[in-house]
Amino acid sequence: MPYFVTAIRVVPAIALALLILPVLLGLAGVVAPAFGWHPALGGEAWTLSHWQALGSAPGLDDMIRLSLLTGLASALATLIIVTLCLATFLETRAFGAIRRLLSPLLAVPHAAAAIGLAFLLTPSGLASRLVSPWLSGWAHPPDYLFPGDSIGLALALGLTLKEIPFLLLMSLAALPQCRAGERLMMARSLGYGRINGFLKGVMPALYPLIRLPLYAIIVFATANIEVAMILGPSTPPPLAVAVVRWLGDPDLTMRFQAAAGALLQIGVTAGALLIWWLGERLVSRLGAGWLRDGHRRRGERLGRGLGTLMTWLAIGVLVAALGGLILWSLAGYWPFPDAWPAPLTLHAWQQATMGIGTSLSNTVTIGLAATGIALVLTLGCLEAETHRRRPLSAGTQLILYLPLLVPQVAFLQGLVQWQTQAGLNAGWPAVTLSHALFVLPYTFLSLAESYRRQDPRWRQVAATLGASPASIFLRIRLPMLAAPILVAGAVGFAVSIGQYLPTLLLGAGRLTTLTTEAVNLASGGDRRLTAVYALYQLALPALGFALATALPRLWWRHRRQMLSGDAA
């Protein structure tokens, strides 16, 4: 089947097109309206007036400041916590437990985590109920502004907690590449403490490998919508939320302002990246001396203490937030300061079951389809690598990250403007493709390492026995890699379920998923129902991961070595 090789070689081009075209088209679609050009909306002259309107929008300074500060602060906090966690626990027994606790938390959709956190820390939340009234003396919930505080602390906290599992898993994947084990052993044998050894011996090699994921975190954190809607301040909101509000304004001219705002958002995000990059320079210059100063145990205790405290605190808060969701979903009238709802009732679950059908089926079908597309493209790209005998170039790697490095609100909005211009119907196909765009980078990152590391001799043996490339792919590659492929699928499915803005914008609000429903409900009345939706939203990816681990065990219960993905 020579077609197979030809076909496979086209796949990277398709994948790149899927990644680049929407982003570029979207950006183009937003640049023109920002300068007044959008014939379908009556804009037929180039003008700067929309920028002036944007400049005089009330609270613009605060919006920009919020985006910048929460983005940078949460990225920095994430990096510090993950670094200290690795430094404290790497190659200890506790590390396995931490890893097992944090990995599933990666699959928790942002919205669900944010809802749980809001329920936990709000003045009438579980945290303040637990200390009231016996310790705090509060008979009424205290009047503090959280979440939604005007400096964005709650928002930064929510982002940090959600990004920790992501960065930790990215670091874990990178650790073998930089030979962390050997480096740490060397440092330890030279008498360095755990913390000093990691920071001085491993971190300088690890950082370049997790730089792109960190940049993706900064981009997400400066421009996210759903976490900001749930945890962020509303007067004014961060810039990206304001842009989405303008986009939905009945006043036509606001769409132009939204386009200008989207470009400004790109600027703000780029600014954040620039500040971060300058910080990197600064740290590497200032840190150079410290790296070589020969101190082996300075700050060791403090570092370990902080690392232990922050790691368990992060896990504790996340787990408490999710536990709180379960309590709320079962609560009847639950007055403050009762810490336990009584009586428990299934009322909210029963009510939700009546109305959840469409959004549940939309979520699942879109998730499966988007993951399917992404998996096929990922496998195609990786298989093409095998045939070309070289891995993707650095530029291509960067393109893989492209959808994660351009603020969603900017280019998705441009796509909507095109949709309007072309009179296309919003709906399932557009939403699915847009999900695939965000799923693809994750499936690729998740699968690439195992795919590339598979022992080539299996294929060579098959080839000498006369197997065609196609049958090698189908009968050797895929079955042997079934476990990592399923995990990549589960990751992709989880990513798709978490998507809020693509569903909202490209589905024109006509398509509801569990995520859009949960975010909708979070802003509204009923804690109990919101909790039920958040739990559903959380259960689906969990189910995906459970299947991804259980299925291979079932298939290969008689060939246990297959589970390692490489039976060499």
Place this chain on the structure above:
Amino acid sequence: MSRRFVLALALATASIAPIPSLAADAESPLDAPWPAVERQAEGQTVYWSAWGGDPAINRYIGWVADRMDERHDLDVVHVKVDDIATTISRVVAEQAAGNDDQGAVDLMWINGENFAAMKERGLLFGPFARRLPNFSLTAPDDNPEMLTDFTLPTEGYESPWGKAQLTFYYDAERLETPPRNMSELLSWAREHPGRFTYPLVPDFLGSTFLKQALLARVEEPEMLADPASRHDVETVTAPLWEYLDALHPHLWRQGRHFPSSGPELKRLMGDGELSLAFTFNPAEPAAAVTAHQLPPNTRSYVLEGGTLGNVHFVAIPFNARHKAGAMVLANFLLSPEAQARKQDIDVWGDPTVLDMRRLDTTEREAFEGDRHPASPPPEALQHVLPEPHPSWVEALEAEWQVRYGDG
């Protein structure tokens, strides 16, 4: 599917279909006799844009959808929006793109300044209200509010669906005497800092609170019936801003943060963060007590001298793809069956727009239930203040943004 194939299919269908129905299909639903409209509606999918922030309302709409499917083979899709303004911008964009008959929105839940904006731009289909057989049950000639929306005549471009009146509620266990008017509210808030707030403007409930405060502070309330442009907005509204400047420091979170909507306000009451809140649906407190969301001893009342009230409507965009379906749906919404269910506090509790005198005894019985203790006393709802002209809302919202929008 090729065009030729579609044509062939159309011809084949035409040759077996009885001629009269084909003729009816071609007719605009505005001219066709009602049974023909119903026939035209069969098999259509009506995209109904309606605020989706309240699960009780969503469930009611789901029930309506099931009935329409059973009776008219009509598929109703509830497009949940957090602000109907998003839907309007969609229709505006479609109009600009030259989409005159394939619009994505078939029916929308609307009133007030949104209706005014759409009507002014010619974005509405109609007049269709009088074409609906059930419309006469509202006895529009005796109840002029069925024909006016925020002082604007509807001229048949929207069909009434439900009624609303600003109603305050509180937990009788924690608060004995709630404030009876706007000035008492201010002094009450001073004594109980952080226990009251209103939704973030331009949420409609937040805007309604502004209007209620304005009505209480303005010297001649009659002038609010005129378009704002006829008056010196700054002078007229000055007492309102004075009032809010005094009130805000004593609000929940010192007025630096506002709940995003009425349901969030309700949640804050349920959490015990507030002692006093308000809603636009007089039956909501009772419904929320039943659903475990509010304290069991919740009581509701209307301010001295009355509160703002209005009717909310459904309208059809000019370019709706399924106008016949939308009309059949709008007609069902006005049926005694649908209206009685809507008024049931276990379902939604939205007051009916039907005139009880137009119903027969059995139909009327469906509307009579026991009064829940959390419902306002029936006589309280007789003091309805008319809505100001919609242009005032725009002026108030814009000025509010400037004054308080950036925290």
